[in-house]
Amino acid sequence: MKTRQLTRYCLLIVITAIVVAGCASGYTTDYDSLYGEAEVKERNIGWSEFQGRAQQGHVSFIKDVKPILDSRCIACHACNDAPCQQKLTSYEGIDRGASKTLVYDGARLTAEEPTRLFVDAKTTEEWRDKGFYPVLNERIESAEADLMGSLLFRVLNQKFINPLSDHGGSPQPLPKTFDFSLDRSQECPTIEEFDYYEEQYPLWGMPFGLPGLTTQEFSTISRWLAEGAKFDPLPPISKPAQEAVSQWESFLNGASLKQQLTSRYIYEHLFLGHLHFEKGAEREFFKLVRSYTPPGEAIDEIATVRPYDDPETDRVYYRLRPIKSTIVDKTHLVYTLNDQRMERFKTLFLEPDYNVESLPSYDPEKASNPFITFAAIPANSRYQFLLDEAQYFIGGFIKSPVCRGQIALNVIDDQFWALFLDPEKDSISNDTAFIAQQAKNLKLPAASEDTLRPTDIWFRFARAQKNYREAKNNYLDAQYENGNENSLNSLWNGSNQHLKDANNNPIANDNAALTIFRHFDSATVVKGLIGSQPKTVWVLDYPIFERIHYLLVAGFNVYGNVGHQLSTRLYMDYLRMESENNFLDFLPSSQRKLIRDSWYKGAGSNMISYFDKPLIGEERETRISYKTADSKTELLGYIHEHLASLKLSDPINRCTDKPCAPKNASSVEQRIFPEIQRLASITGTQLKPIPDLAYLRVIPSGEKESPVSYSLIHNRAHTNISYIFNEDARLEPENDTLTVTSRYIGSYPNFYFNVHENQLSEFIDQLKSIETPEDESAFIQRFGVRRADTKFWAINDWFNEDYLKQEPINAGWFDLNRYENR
Known part of the structure; x- marks a missing residue:
């Protein structure tokens, strides 16, 4: 039975391929006349139907088709930059189809309506109303229609009959007709337009500009399509995960005002993450979402552009939604939840003695400013929350929608290290009252999204930044009356009493030292000090760290207009320079301006004049004693010793003690x-x-x-x-x-x-x-x-x-x- 069925489908595929190749010269195939009018179909099947189809030898989407899509297609068709917004990481994305509208558009004058899968529409019909068109057949049910009327089949078949040449085993670069640039013009044909597309671009079948599927892979997907493209039921979440979801949703939805404010703060920082339960399966992840419905009921997600936008409901419930899509690295930002984490949250946010008399407003001017919204929570608690998983929060900038393209990323150097001021010793990061007093000077551009004059944003926020810098200098002058400021102990070395080893001894938190790499139009953050000595180093305090998150993660709208996107990029200059300036404060005052100027060769005076004052004249001196003229290299050596418990050696790129090869290497x-x-x-x-x-x-x-x-x-x-x-x-x-x-x-x-x-x-x-x-x-x-x-x-x-x-x-x-x- 199965052999005859397989032979029949293989024959059908070959015949269809020949027919399709012959049709390519006709530009206006009337699919309505051939196969009837298009209408959205229900493709999800239950367990009993799935088992019956399996017994009959039908192709399984999860077992047979999805592995092919994962290994051959989602390499390009995942996330916001998927060509034509065609996401193939889940059956919802396949059924939704494609769109001619770009998500990333640096020239649009008005914000675009968001099109986030699972969020901005609940059904395929709603996606059709938003302009998405099908890639699966939505006409009459027949094997021929299911293939001929499917864009997915047609683009795979196009590559099958027009494979790339490997020039006899000596592959050459593909011709210039292939455009692989990040912002290339996209061709997004509907099924009605596909004949013309195939005629004009015969080599542009899928996978685009890569070898095609094997005969077996192509046959498997074709059989699935010819059988109606049915989606198997997903397996339920594991029992440990179910128990953890119940436990965490109960915690996050406590009734007290203190708990509600805490949960709002946690949500606005974890909404982008893939939450993983330590006792759950390795590849099982969840998203923290806001819902109209409480725990125990089906999630009804509140669809707002930003996590702090007005939910327009009296009570928000924080829920954990299973992630159905295949995990792709560019959006995979893991945050682990376990019993220790919950106790840590209680210690940081619920045990401190402070009162919450009323919940903060969702007014954009206030909600976009965390120093206003969360002023009641001790600043030290907020800072330690960020430090506990510093790689995750810096990674939010790296893996959020903002981090895409050369213009978005040329605000950072190609390799630099990031360190942090100690949460127990940094006065600014511990002074809740001072930070609240400076909240207006610490505001972010998200509240002014509609502006089309980013240069105005630059100068307007330059004044606020200058006011904050002056207030900060005056504050520190009062703190360090003897004129001496930073020592090595001012840097966080990862000490944190909440982290214990198997013998209940404190262990250092390896988030204390990070390396950020820029790869022209993408970036990466990793733990440790990786690579040779970098040109610059960032030292972050709480106000810098929090602003990075609210500027580039919580406050960034990928669907926003050009003014919003440019002002976000320009504001990041301030945060970079302030972080670099914190590092310079550890160097002898006489060398700070010289070193800083070497980082900004050829930069206009307006760009860095904001930082001139702290670098000239009589400044607070570091408490570090230097022995050489190369103070920067000397300082980095001292820092390496200060962070010795983190085991930061990099034997490949920075070998000082031979032999260098790691003993645990293969x-x-x-x-x-x-x-x-x-x-x-x-x-x-x-x-x-x-x-x-x-x-x-x-x-x-x-x-x-x-x-x-x-x-x-x-x-x-x-x-x-x-x-x-x-x-x-x-x-x-x-x-x-x-x-x-x-x-x-x-x-x-x-x-x-x-x-x-x-x-x-x-x-x-x-x-x-x-x-x-x-x-x-x-x-x-x-x-x-x-x-x-x-x-x-x-x-x-x-x-x-x-x-x-x-x-x-x-x-x-x-x-x-x-x-x-x-």
Whole structure:
């Protein structure tokens, strides 16, 4: 039965492919006449129907189809930047279909209506009303209509009959007709327009600019489509997760005003996260949402653009909604919930002695300012909450919708370290009254979204920032009457009594030191001090940390207009410079301006004049005694010693004590370690062939040994990062550096290299000897994995599987939207 059915469908697919190829010259197929008028179908089936279909040999969406979509399609079709908004990470996204409207549009004059899957429409009919069109057949039910009337089948079939050429096993760059730029013009044909699309762009079948599906993969999806494209029922959440959801929803929905304010604060900081229960399954995640309905009832999510927008209801309930979509790395921001976390929240927010007489307003001017909304909560509690999971909150900036594209990211250097003032010692971060007094000076641009004059925003907020800086200086002058300010003990070293080891001894929190990498149009934050000594270092206090979150995460509207997007980018300049200025305060006062000026070569005086005053004349002096003229390098050495309990050594990029190879490294890693170190030592223009982010796989010489992987991060030097445009003119390629790490860094690999162990030395030698475009092409041809390479998917699968093996909770599928055509 199953064999005959499979043969019938394979024959149908072949016949349909021939028919489709023959139809491509006709631009106006009348699908209504052929298959009737389109009408949304119910595709979800229950368990009994699913079991019956399984017994009859039908294709299962979850078991058979979804793994193919996950490994071959969501590399481009996930998140807000999915081409044509076509998300293939869940059956809701497939059924919703596609749209011709862009989410990311840096030129729109008015805000766009949001189109967040699971949030802004509840049914497929509602998505049709919002302009989304189907990629599945919505006409009569027949095998022919289910294929011919399906965009999903047509684009896969287009690649099947027009495969990319690998030039006889020697893949070449794809022709210029393929546009892989981030902001490329998108072609989003409906099924009625598809014949013309196929005629004009015969090689643009899916996956776009990559090898097509195998015959078996194509046959499986085609059979599923021909059988009506039914969606299996999802398995229920695990019992431990059900118990945890009940426990946490009970906690978050307590009746007291103090609890309601606490829950609002927690929600506005965790709404973007993928919440994971420590006792639950490794790949089971939840989102914290606001609902009209209380625990025990079905979630009715309150759909607002921002987490602090007015819910327009008397009582908000905080609920935990299971995440149904496949996990992709670019949006995967994990926050773990367990019993210790709940006790920590109680300690920080409920046990301190403060009163909440009334709940704060949702008025935009006030709600967008956390220093007004949460003024009742002790500042130290809020700061320690952020520090407990600092990587998560900085990661919110990295993985939120704001962090997309070159203009959004040229506000930060390509590699820098982030440290924090100690929550027990920093006066500003502990003074709730002072912060509340300065709330108006600490306001953020989100409340002024409709402006189309971002330069006005710049100067208006410049005045507020200047007022805050002056108030802060006067405050600190009073605190340090002897003129001495920071010591090494002013920096948080991860000490926190709530973290215990198995013997109940306090352990250091490894969030105390972070490294941020920019990869031109994406970025990454990781724990530890990774890479060589960076140009700049950020030192954050509570007001800076909180503003970063409310500027770039809670307050950013990806659907907003150009004024909102530019003013957000401009305001971030202040936060960067203030963080850098905090670091400079640890250096001798006589050297601060000289060092700061080296970071801003060529920057206009207006850009940094706001920070001139604290850097000239008689300033508060650091309490650190310096012994050399290179105070910055000396300071970073002292910081490394101060944070010694965090084990921050980076033997590949910063080896000071030999032997450098980690003792826990595999035999393969031990053997190739000297060559990996040599690779990391390459600097300057020799790095030109290495893109912003590449992954290197080394195949060991031993038959039973497993390959090892490394991330290659090209850190591009700049004279300054003070301007939005004309970044190329401010690059200093002679000062570029390379960071090499065995961790997986980034979500958007730009290129893969595949090298055998006995070729690794030649890989490095050939890289260093490149002088001409022909040399570079030969290097890529020998060691690179081009888009048309028939081995591409096998190598891509290996990297994804290896990442999941290394990080079973934190890993997600990599995105290929930035994979280069080299």
